[in-house]
Amino acid sequence: MSTELVVRTHADGVTTLRINNPRRLNGWTEPMMRALRSAFEAAAADDATRAVVLTGTDPYYCAGVNLSAAIQLQHPRKLHAFIREHNQSWFETFIDFPKPLLAAVNGPCIGAAVTSATLCDGIIASEEATFSTPFARLGIPPEGGSSLLFPRLMGDDARRMLGDEGWVPNAAEAVEVGLVDRAVPHDDLMDEAQRVAAGWAAERTGRQYRGGVTADELRAVNAEESEALATAFLSPPFLMAQYRFLRSKKKWQPAAMFLALRAAHPLWSRLL
Numbered sequence: 001m002s003t004e005l006v007v008r009t010h011a012d013g014v015t016t017l018r019i020n021n022p023r024r025l026n027g028w029t030e031p032m033m034r035a036l037r038s039a040f041e042a043a044a045a046d047d048a049t050r051a052v053v054l055t056g057t058d059p060y061y062c063a064g065v066n067l068s069a070a071i072q073l074q075h076p077r078k079l080h081a082f083i084r085e086h087n088q089s090w091f092e093t094f095i096d097f098p099k100p101l102l103a104a105v106n107g108p109c110i111g112a113a114v115t116s117a118t119l120c121d122g123i124i125a126s127e128e129a130t131f132s133t134p135f136a137r138l139g140i141p142p143e144g145g146s147s148l149l150f151p152r153l154m155g156d157d158a159r160r161m162l163g164d165e166g167w168v169p170n171a172a173e174a175v176e177v178g179l180v181d182r183a184v185p186h187d188d189l190m191d192e193a194q195r196v197a198a199g200w201a202a203e204r205t206g207r208q209y210r211g212g213v214t215a216d217e218l219r220a221v222n223a224e225e226s227e228a229l230a231t232a233f234l235s236p237p238f239l240m241a242q243y244r245f246l247r248s249k250k251k252w253q254p255a256a257m258f259l260a261l262r263a264a265h266p267l268w269s270r271l272l
Contacts, residue, residue, distance in 0.1 A: 005035040007057075008042075013050040013201030014194060015043045016104075018057055025063035026056040028112065033065075037093055044098055050201035052097070053193045054120065055104040061129065064111030076271045080230045088226035091144050094119035095218045100200040100207060104193035105129040105171075106186070115144025118153065118179070119218065121200070121208045124193050125171040126186040131179060132168040133161050138245075139237035141228045145213075148221040152211030153178045234272065236265055 007018040017039050019026040028036075043049045056062050094101065094116050103117035105125040110132045117123050135142055142150070142162050150158035157177040160167035169176075171183035184192050199205075209215065232238050239262040246255035261268075 005032050006039045008039060010048065011194065012198040013048065014053060014197040015046065015049040016053040016055065016190075016194070017043070018055050019062055020057045022057045022060065024066065025060040025108075027063040027066040029066045033090065040093055040097060049099065050204065051100040051102065051197040053102045053104050053197050055190065055193065056106050058106055059128070060107045061105045061109040062113035063108070064113050076234060076268050080234060080272060083233050084226045084230035087143060087229055088222055091116060091119065091222045092219065095145070095215055095222065098207065100197070100205050102193055102197045102200075104189055105180070106189055108132070110134070112144055115142075115146045115149075118149045118210060119145060121210070122196065123180045124189065124196065125174060125180045125183045126189045127171050127183055128186045129171045129174070129183075130168050131161070131174050132166070134166055135162060136164045137166055138241045139235065140232040141225060143225045143229050145218045145222050145225070147225060148213060148217060149211050152213060234269070236262055239265065
């Protein structure tokens, strides 16, 4: 198994980027996000790359952002600004990418991995894929443009994913409601993704945002969502949700950090 966090391959005008940290379910730690951003920048600058496929090393596509590994304690006002700027910038990596992007979702896809996939030009899913956006359970608002894109793509079913129900569709269900373009057998996923992306490359296709939205609309809603997300991240409901989640995973040290932050919230929140 390669030790690279992002494995790059290229064929027929298509660069495939494979998120590669299966021991951590391909979660987006800060090093992983830096590696993926760098890979996007290289693909954007590469004249031989005319389309990009994003996938993960089995069995997961991506477990989303690893918050305990991505957020460092600092002055509350600075932390709020960091979360807002970091979140906004991360999704702009997908919104502003200048070439067609295809998400090849090979397994479970969680949180920001789902919302960033919808910012791609298309999504092909393995029959083993599932899609989870547990924002309401975590006490945070929608992010990654999902407050705009999910209703455009799924209509009323958007509430099932973004609301308290926390619906987690499988690949076939995701196709049925409009979240995913196509589901294929797991062993056929990468061949099908290469075929679709190579067609885009041959036709010199430009970016095409899903749901009929524009880049300007996505940037605007991403900025609004990032502000709301930063505020929510510093709220008692979110801090306790993180504590309970990390405790359930027996991650005692980061769990204790979130519990301490919740206990001290009446004091440090005055500094915001």
